[in-house]
């Protein structure tokens with residue numbers, strides 16, 4: 001586990017507390033939807049199991065499938081209100097963007113300290129996010145100029161790269177940083193994210209528990225789980241990690 005030279009950060013829930021904002025926005029979409037169609041009620045567990053960390057429309061389709069519902073996929077310009085996977089996802093996007101505007105976005109202080117520590121020690125860094133809102137979130141959090149490489153939902157769609165839980169977006173980021181996957185650390189808070197890290201044979205999959213649960217993150221591929229990245233320092237690059245694993 002030594003000689004780790006790159007750190008690939010998920011965004012929502014790892015660098016910024018925005019996974020929780022996405023979670024509330026999805027609930028605002030799906031709680032009334034489940035009631036309207038007499039489906040089993042939507043819960044927070046549905047977010048973690050079916051939606052967290054995945055590309056927007058994959059999250060919609062996976063949640064609907066959990067209730068035995070299959071809708072036409074539609075296209076990304078379907079307006080909210082139509083009965084397609086994309087239209088539902090776009091409805092949620094309006095909700096989450098209103099929340100971002102109203103609430104503002106500050107990064108996790110511990111995550112910024114860890115970012116400072118690893119970049120100070122010479123590691124290359126990238127953001128790997130399923131979100132198409134990643135550039136705006138990074139800018140609002142004051143982190144945009146910290147990352148030369150960002151592989152987000154827009155890049156994945158443009159380059160036809162499979163989203164998390166596939167490892168492909170992380171592998172693309174490692175490639176752009178010119179670091180082999182075996183020398184890169186994946187930092188993730190979502191089940192789909194640690195699955196992506198485990199599937200890609202990265203040097204280390206570092207889980208951050210923001211509500212999923214340390215055991216669940218480990219079961220799905222995290223090597224180590226911490227409560228906050230501020231608990232770590234640059235010694236992670238030499239393979240020295242604490243956490244609860």
Ligand SMILES: O=P(O)(O)OC[C@H]1O[C@@H](O)[C@H](O)[C@@H](O)[C@@H]1O
Pocket residue numbers: 012019022023051052053054055056059093129130131132133134153190
């Ligand atoms: O709809 P967006 O902004 O492209 O985001 C897609 C997904 O991005 C992930 O980062 C979030 O964990 C999910 O909650 C979100 O659904």
